[in-house]
Amino acid sequence: MKYILEFRESSLQEPLIEKIKEISFRKGKFKIMEVCGTHTVSLFRSGLRDLLKDYVEVISGPGCPVCVTPDSFIDKAISLSKKKDFIITTFGDMVRVPGSKSSLEKERANGADVRVVFSPLDSLTIAEENPSKKVCMLGVGFETTSPSLAFTIIQAKRKKLKNFFMLSAPKLIPPALSALLDERIGIHGFILPGHVSAVIGSKAYKILEERSIPGVITGFEPLDLVQGIYMILRQIERNEGKVEIQYKRVVKEEGNEKALKTLNEVFEPVDSEWRGLGMIPKSGLKIKDLYSEFDVERVFPLEIEKSEENPACKCGDVLKGIANPEDCPLFRKVCNPENPVGACMVSSEGTCSAWYKYKI
């Protein structure tokens, strides 16, 4: 693999950092939000957050799919994992997310069959290898991931698999951005997610242009981030409010038509609950009737107790960017990566986890 170190080379970043400093001296310190967990982590891991802290305030939005998945989803997954002959397949970072009482990691120690997969398609292989079992993939993620979930379901239908199911709760980024803007939290610009945008394209963010708020679709390497931040500040300074693409090597204006077609073949928008943000209209995806045989909730109706999230946990405000992890009374005291209370601490891409792990 090439082009990793090149995008981390400080001599290429320095001129852009200088320009960021200059704008900050001229115009002041602006508040910009990144809406992707990978950006959150990359800003910390690269040390850029520390390097830029006097010139621009970067806050983290609801950009980690694990973090915004509500308790009730985990509770459903746990109740499935306890059913006879069920194998739960999941992306790795869901394993430790606390539901209202337990987590899949703990249920695995109690004997549940919970397997981490890197591709949802691996779940089909597991289903084929275990015909007497029922295999249920936990379908979470944003638009980056959901086309592959959709493709998995299409493949399951082609293969006529009768023992593959999905507990499905993928989420959509633009409606969440819209909900955030309605809350008027004073963001001057957005670092828009690179890989979500590779699927949905830059056109999907017309809501930002309608409100004249700068947005730049940005890649994940330090050089990408520095350039993306500079492009946002440049728009702010020029009183512009458009959507630009910094991550041109991956993102096209129209997105990825094939992925979108696959997505729309299987899923349709539905009102969806976000941890911390509550119910957001048309912000989630449900499996269409045509593929209902794979929707685990329609085949095996689940009843779970309604759960309460810890009232002291500030995940919601952190996800909206109106509180820092350090504003939360639980942060570092009761809530840490070993014993996470809120989802922002569980996922390696959660804001609280990144603060805990990387912040000096």
Add this chain to the structure above:
Amino acid sequence: MREDKILLSHGSGGGQMLELINGLIIKNLSNQYLKEMMDSAVLKINGKKIAFTTDSYVINPIFFRGGDIGKLAVCGTINDLSAVGAKPLYISLSLILEEGFERESLERIVESIKKVSEEEGVLVVTGDTKVVEKGKGDKIFINTSGIGIVEKDLELSYSRIEKGDKVLINGGIAEHGTSILNERLNLKLSNPPVSDCKPLWKIVNEVLKVSDKIKFMRDPTRGGIASTLNEIVSKSRLGIELYEKKIPIKENVLGLCELLGLDPLYIANEGKMLFIVGKEDAEKVLEKLREIGEKDAEIIGDVIEEPKRVLLKTSSGGRRIVDILSGEPLPRIC
């Protein structure tokens, strides 16, 4: 937090494992040797310093690029002895075999144990074999214990580490862990990582010959260099600042880490040693390492007074904390 059941993360070299070891093992069994929690206990017997260590190997897959469970077991034990400056002499070999395990595989493993122990001049002097019912084990588990002798008047301890000392490593990081992950996931990469599994005594011995300012050594296996350095920081009550640009890592290893969203600082090594060396000898030790074939050896950091954490000066020029590993390193969604 204390869990009622053992979780996989209790075995991944991070905070939960420390809690288990401190809260149960050390709490109940502590003595002057155990409480040091060194790679090997250094026992004083009749005026001689004898190093004693043990380790169990449960790796999947048992054959991988760069080695197999047999080579890993012998090298791991040799390296734990080497880390305390002891010349490895004798090892024990306990096999726990699962019913149905192919004899041919076992022969290959024994062959590789023979090869590496002969090359290193260590003798397998005692052993044990158990067979468990199918499904009650996973092909083969190996436990090896080792005895070595500290020949020099050598003192390696956390207490010798001081501000200004340098941190050295003998080559690229994260090669073993990424090689295993690649095999497990069957990623079909064109240039897959190869495990760095190898015995380190000869290297350590050369280094000890050129410098008496080697203050501490440890092989950063499970949990990677981040976990080992965090342990050094907590025991020495000093800090360490690493230089990202100086940390050697092969391109294919970095590529795999990027692909899976893993931080190479937390990924296992099986043929690396971290040396904490007095500033004045650091260059000399580095030269020696390179001269004896450790071409990618580097000085990767400094011991600092404050903060008492592991810090990383990043390639971008910023700084961040390198924290202790929490839970299993989990691959992320996107």
